[in-house]
Amino acid sequence: MSATEGEASVPARGIADDRVLPATRWVAIAIVPFLVVAAFLLFAFPERTGELFAWAIDPPLSAYLLASAYTGGIWFFVRVAAARRWHHVAHGFPAVVVFAGALLVATLLHLDRFSQNLSFAVWMTLYATTPFAVAALGIVQRRRDPGVPDERDVEIPRPVRFGLAAVGLAALALGAALFCAPAAAIDLWAWPLTPLTAQVTGAVLSLTGVVNAGLLWDSRWSAFRTLFxxxxxxxxxxxxxxxxxxxxxxxxxxxxPAFVGLVAVALLGYGAFALWCESRMRRAAPLRG
Structure with a gap:
C-alpha cells in the first residue's frame, strides 16, 4: 500500500481542513479579467501590441506564446475561485509566483521598452502585486492540505511522476537559461527574440517546471488534475x-524543429496521461469515507 493510500483513513485535524479561504477566491476572481483581456489583445491584435498592450511585441509569435500562458492561467484561476478543496489547486501557486515574479524583474530591467499607456499601468500594477499576494496566500493556505486523497482518487505511479518531473525540470532549466542569458538565446531560439521577449519566454517555460516539481512528493491525481x-x-x-x-x-x-517536436510530444503525452488518470479515477473505488 502506498503512503498516500495509507493516509487515506486519517481524518483531517485542526487547520488541515482542505478549505480554500475567501481571500484566495477573491484574489483569483480579481485576476481572471486581466488575463482574459490580455489574452484577447495578444491573440486578436498581435500587430498592435505597442498601442493596445504594455509594449510592442515582435514577431506576433512571441505575443501568442504569452497569451497561451494566460489561457492556461484563466482556467487555473477560475478553478481556484470554484475549488472545493485547497489541495486541488495548491501546486499552481508556486508556479504563479515564479512566473509573475520573473515578469516583474524583466519589466524592471527593460522599462525603456514599455509603452507609456494605460495597459502598461495595469501591467505594472498587476506584476508589482500578484507575486507577493499569491505567495502570501500560498503560505497562509499551506497548512490546510491534510495530505490525503479525495474519496475517489488515483495514485500516480512513481515512474510516471518522476518522468513528468524530469520533463518539467528540463523546461525550467531552459526557461532559466533564457531568462538569465537572453543575449545568447537570441541567436539560438526558434524565432526572433529581443532580450525582453527572451526573458518573457523563459518565464512562460518556468510554469511547467514548477508545477511538475510537485510530482516528486505528491502522488494524488486530484492535486494535479486542474493544473494538467x-x-x-x-x-x-x-x-x-x-x-x-x-x-x-x-x-x-x-x-x-526541436521546439515544435517537443510541443507535439508534450501535447500528446500530457493528453494521454490525463485521459489515463481520468479513466482510472472513474473505475476506482472510493478510498475513504
Missing part, C-alpha cells in the same frame, strides 16, 4: 500559435 487541464489548454494554444505565427519560425537552425 490548464497546461493542456496552454499547449493547445501554443500549437495553434505555432501554426498562426509560422512565418516567424527559423527552420534553418535546430531549435525550431
Amino acid at each position: 487541464q490548464a497546461q493542456l489548454l496552454s499547449l493547445v494554444a501554443i500549437a495553434v500559435s505555432l501554426i498562426a505565427g509560422r512565418d516567424a519560425l527559423l527552420w534553418d537552425g535546430p531549435a525550431t
Whole structure:
C-alpha cells in the first residue's frame, strides 16, 4: 500500500481542513479579467501590441506564446475561485509566483521598452502585486492540505511522476537559461527574440517546471488534475500559435524543429496521461469515507 493510500483513513485535524479561504477566491476572481483581456489583445491584435498592450511585441509569435500562458492561467484561476478543496489547486501557486515574479524583474530591467499607456499601468500594477499576494496566500493556505486523497482518487505511479518531473525540470532549466542569458538565446531560439521577449519566454517555460516539481512528493491525481487541464489548454494554444505565427519560425537552425517536436510530444503525452488518470479515477473505488 502506498503512503498516500495509507493516509487515506486519517481524518483531517485542526487547520488541515482542505478549505480554500475567501481571500484566495477573491484574489483569483480579481485576476481572471486581466488575463482574459490580455489574452484577447495578444491573440486578436498581435500587430498592435505597442498601442493596445504594455509594449510592442515582435514577431506576433512571441505575443501568442504569452497569451497561451494566460489561457492556461484563466482556467487555473477560475478553478481556484470554484475549488472545493485547497489541495486541488495548491501546486499552481508556486508556479504563479515564479512566473509573475520573473515578469516583474524583466519589466524592471527593460522599462525603456514599455509603452507609456494605460495597459502598461495595469501591467505594472498587476506584476508589482500578484507575486507577493499569491505567495502570501500560498503560505497562509499551506497548512490546510491534510495530505490525503479525495474519496475517489488515483495514485500516480512513481515512474510516471518522476518522468513528468524530469520533463518539467528540463523546461525550467531552459526557461532559466533564457531568462538569465537572453543575449545568447537570441541567436539560438526558434524565432526572433529581443532580450525582453527572451526573458518573457523563459518565464512562460518556468510554469511547467514548477508545477511538475510537485510530482516528486505528491502522488494524488486530484492535486494535479486542474493544473494538467490548464497546461493542456496552454499547449493547445501554443500549437495553434505555432501554426498562426509560422512565418516567424527559423527552420534553418535546430531549435525550431526541436521546439515544435517537443510541443507535439508534450501535447500528446500530457493528453494521454490525463485521459489515463481520468479513466482510472472513474473505475476506482472510493478510498475513504
